[in-house]
Amino acid sequence: MSWAGVLWPTFALLPRLAAGAEPQPGLHRWARRLLPALGVDLEVAGYPRRDIPLWVANHLSWVDPVALMSLRPMGTIAKGEVTGYPVIGHWARKSGIHFVDRDDATSRAAALARFAASLREGRDMLLFPEGTTTRGERLAPFYEGGLRAAFELGLPAQPFRLSSPAPHYPWTGEETLLPHLRTLFTTRTPLTVVAEPPLHPAGFKDPDQWIDAFRTALEPRSCHVH
Numbered sequence: 001m002s003w004a005g006v007l008w009p010t011f012a013l014l015p016r017l018a019a020g021a022e023p024q025p026g027l028h029r030w031a032r033r034l035l036p037a038l039g040v041d042l043e044v045a046g047y048p049r050r051d052i053p054l055w056v057a058n059h060l061s062w063v064d065p066v067a068l069m070s071l072r073p074m075g076t077i078a079k080g081e082v083t084g085y086p087v088i089g090h091w092a093r094k095s096g097i098h099f100v101d102r103d104d105a106t107s108r109a110a111a112l113a114r115f116a117a118s119l120r121e122g123r124d125m126l127l128f129p130e131g132t133t134t135r136g137e138r139l140a141p142f143y144e145g146g147l148r149a150a151f152e153l154g155l156p157a158q159p160f161r162l163s164s165p166a167p168h169y170p171w172t173g174e175e176t177l178l179p180h181l182r183t184l185f186t187t188r189t190p191l192t193v194v195a196e197p198p199l200h201p202a203g204f205k206d207p208d209q210w211i212d213a214f215r216t217a218l219e220p221r222s223c224h225v226h
Contacts, residue, residue, distance in 0.1 A: 028073035031066045038184050042067055046195030053119060054150050054157035057193075058218040059128040060136050061171040063184075064162055067191055074124035077111055077146070108145070116149040127157075129214065135170045136163060136220055144211055151207040159196040159217035166190060 035042060040063060048055075050072050057068060065076055118125055129147055130140040150157050164170075168183045169191065196217045204210040 027069055031069040034066055035063075035070050038063065038066070038181075038189070039187060040067065040184070040189045040191050042070070043190065043192045044071070044195065045192060046197075048072070048160070048193075048195045049158050049198055050124075052158045052198050053122070053155050054125050054127060055160055056127045056129060056147070056157050056214055056218070057160040058136070058139060058162055058220075059130045059133050060162055060164065061133055061169055062177075063169070063171075063191070064128065064133075065126060067162070067193060068126055068160060071193075072124065074126050075118055076126040077115055077128075108143070112145040112149065115146055116153070119150060119153055119155060129211075133170060133172045135172060139215060139219055142211060142215065144207075147211050147214060148207045151201045151204075151210050154201050156198045156200045157214075158198040159214055161194040161196060161218055161220075162191065163194075163220065164189065164191045 048071050055068060055074065057064060068074075069076070115125065115127075127146045127150075129142040129144065131143040132140055134140050147157070166187070166189045168180070168187065169189055171177075171180050199210065199213050199217070201207075201210060204213065
């Protein structure tokens with residue numbers, strides 16, 4: 001694991017993003033190279049469905065979208081701060097990712113409209129309805145707009161539950177990024193992704209019931225009462 005292992009796949013992708021060429025397949029290839037460079041050992045349980053247009057996951061770390069995008073090409077919604085990151089920020093704006101300022105209602109509405117348009121146009125998408133990272137002890141409240149849009153479009157979605165026994169894997173922004181990266185570089189990090197059965201809007205009487213089903217599917221298993 002090294003900085004070269006992280007930077008090489010990133011810089012190799014930049015010319016294609018700059019040209020607007022195949023943004024989602026390009027990000028998929030980048031994620032597949034970046035994940036092992038970060039020392040993340042991904043284990044996938046269940047059956048990820050590439051024919052399901054929307055994947056929905058809980059959110060523990062900035063690594064989550066890298067892990068899931070390594071499984072298939074797709075777009076997503078990301079925090080607006082990413083566009084300000086050195087070097088990669090400029091190209092990220094050209095990649096087809098939808099950026100949002102969670103504290104700005106206008107920005108949230110615009111990102112949601114672009115997200116729904118992508119689904120209508122047949123693009124595969126990834127959604128983190130919590131909208132922020134947690135330490136995995138419990139789900140954060142959902143931003144429900146993306147799930148409601150998929151329900152109104154009648155599109156099935158598949159829940160993906162992420163977990164890691166490594167205490168350093170969750171990154172909530174309370175620590176700076178570089179120390180977090182150094183820990184990743186020096187420690188093998190197991191990450192498990194459980195693909196739950198897809199959920200179809202036709203199986204639910206209303207969007208509230210549909211959203212509750214995602215909360216149940218994504219809830220950390222340690223939180224269940226037996």
